[in-house]
Amino acid sequence: EIPVGMIVAKCNLVDCIKVKASNSNIVYTDVPRVIVEGKELIFGDYSPSRYAWILDNIEPLREPVPAKGQLSLWEYKG
Numbered sequence: 904e905i906p907v908g909m910i911v912a913k914c915n916l917v918d919c920i921k922v923k924a925s926n927s928n929i930v931y932t933d934v935p936r937v938i939v940e941g942k943e944l945i946f947g948d949y950s951p952s953r954y955a956w957i958l959d960n961i962e963p964l965r966e967p968v969p970a971k972g973q974l975s976l977w978e979y980k981g
Contacts, residue, residue, distance in 0.1 A: 909967035910979060918957040925949045 920932040922939075930939035930949040939947075939955050951954060970979055 906967045907973070908969060910964065910970045912961055912963045913966050914958040914961040916956055916976070917959045919954045920957060922951055922953050922955055923971050924951055930955065 904950075920934050920937055921932055922930055924931045927938075928940065928944075930944065932938065932955055937955070937957070939949055947953075947955070
């Protein structure tokens with residue numbers, strides 16, 4: 904179970920890759936070596952023409968931080 908309305912980690916956004924095709928088991932992107940599969944599939948809408956975010960330096964927080972989220976990217980000022 905994933906907390907909602909909370910910041911659970913911090914990371915660097917490295918790239919955004921356009922989704923080319925998808926089914927219930929795997930997502931293919933415009934970059935042939937980059938696919939989304941397994942548990943990653945439950946974390947987003949990978950319909951064709953949407954984007955997969957490539958993250959790096961992911962650091963889970965010890966305790967989730969309550970935050971009112973927003974659509975798109977936003978900077979937390981807390």
